[in-house]
Amino acid sequence: MFTGQPLPYFQPLIDTATGRIAGYEALARLRDDEGNVRSAGPLFTDPATPQEDLLELDRSIRRQALERFRDTPEGFLSLNISPAWISQLQPGKPLPSLQLLEEMGIASDQVVFEITELQGSIEQLREVVQRYRAAGIRIAIDDFGAGYSMLDRVLALEPDILKLDIQLFRQAAAGNGNSGDFVRALALMAEKSGCWIIAEGVETEQELHFALECGARYVQGYLFGQPAENFLPSEAVQQQFSRMRDHYVHAKLAEREKLAHLRRSLAELFAELRQWLQQGAQPARLPDPRNYPWLLRCFLCDAEGTQISPNFDWRDGAWQTDPRYLDHNWSWRPYFYQILAEAGEDSRVILSNRYRDATTNQYCMTSGLFIDDSRHLLLVDIDASAL
Incomplete structure (x- = not known):
């Protein structure tokens, strides 16, 4: 009761x-x-x-x-x-x-x-x-x-x-x-x-x-x-809500500006990496990661998504070479669909959505650029938490 x-x-x-x-x-x-x-x-x-x-x-x-x-x-x-x-x-x-x-x-x-x-x-x-x-x-x-x-x-x-x-x-x-x-x-x-x-x-x-x-x-x-x-x-509550909704829109615009800045930085990084490849691809001559604090690694794939270079990881203050992923095909990964779909657009830098990497447990983004008349795909992994 x-x-x-x-x-x-x-x-x-x-x-x-x-x-x-x-x-x-x-x-x-x-x-x-x-x-x-x-x-x-x-x-x-x-x-x-x-x-x-x-x-x-x-x-x-x-x-x-x-x-x-x-x-x-x-x-x-x-x-x-x-x-x-x-x-x-x-x-x-x-x-x-x-x-x-x-x-x-x-x-x-x-x-x-x-x-x-x-x-x-x-x-x-x-x-x-x-x-x-x-x-x-x-x-x-x-x-x-x-x-x-x-x-x-x-x-x-x-x-x-x-x-x-x-x-x-x-x-x-x-x-x-x-x-x-x-x-x-x-x-x-x-x-x-x-x-x-x-x-x-x-x-x-x-x-x-x-x-x-x-x-x-x-x-x-x-x-x-x-x-x-x-x-x-x-x-x-209409005025209160409208004001807060405007705050949300402005915050999203600020995020878009950060993303635009990232794209500009990626364009600079890819230009350096292309020059690095042309000069013999020596790990010691990779770009200085201090200019790109979000950079995790870079590697090269063929146009079908098969990795043809080792991973180049920045660890312990130096570039490290990790060959474990040679010959792995990444075309099945969700973020690759977006990048592979842009084959033929050599000048366009493609950026994936944020995802959680199962190996490192990090939130990442992957950026790619087709080079050599779309025969090769240059890829960069980004630490999303550092953005």
Whole structure:
């Protein structure tokens, strides 16, 4: 049994294209006799709370949220739906949530049902989700990226919206480990499958910048608004968001300028390397790496990607020759597709995207230039962390 008066609180979701409040997520709260409000969330994960009490609480919050939203018809309302309740539904019977929308006269395209977890029977969940979608309701999945079994269930449900797992998102935005690349890959997968991304838990401008980098359609978090009992004007944070979005764009332009500077430096390096090759390719006469602090190594391949020279690595204050990779073919490496596709353009320096080298565990970039009428490919590995 829970104590306190159930009531919904609403947290805004900001449309990154406009900076306006596009909708709200309804969150469960309890108000005690002294007027203090606390989250009801812990009750839903407490095994000591009877399921019938939780169902009563859930339905009370949902009805109140829809009643409040009906008087504020702009935007959309996101409601949490637990598979635990869905598993109790009888096949073919009317769905209570759809009946509630019809009773209140709320258009289905103004509602998002957010699946809060992906447990239980996936077949039963998929059948109910299909009925929701047939009624015009959009489907979101929460905590995307958490749990090893998430991806197959996401593919089975074909949601419209994916909410990035808040803990994973924050680790990625902070630059912890490999989480950034992982979240970017998840966001790219979502984009390719036609899903919109919501980044929740956005509390700092750094986290907002990472959300924008991931292509998030909506952002949600204390940076723009804490959950509250009342709705805000749709333009309440528009100026704040626009200012921060401008900061992000300027930061990206600065990155582009750094990249342009790198390309100019690479052009100078390749000119020196071509001269070095013409003069006999003696390791001791390689360019001074102090002029190129990001330089890891250089080597030569034929036009098909087979290495025909040793690696020349700068280590311990001197150039070192490493013949272990002679006759290795690198054409299968993802960054090589981009470089090999430019065969025939002798004068153009090609630069790969950043990648993690499996041998050294470093984040690298590879730059290439075709020489000798495209018979040979001169390659340089770059330490991305030094840029």
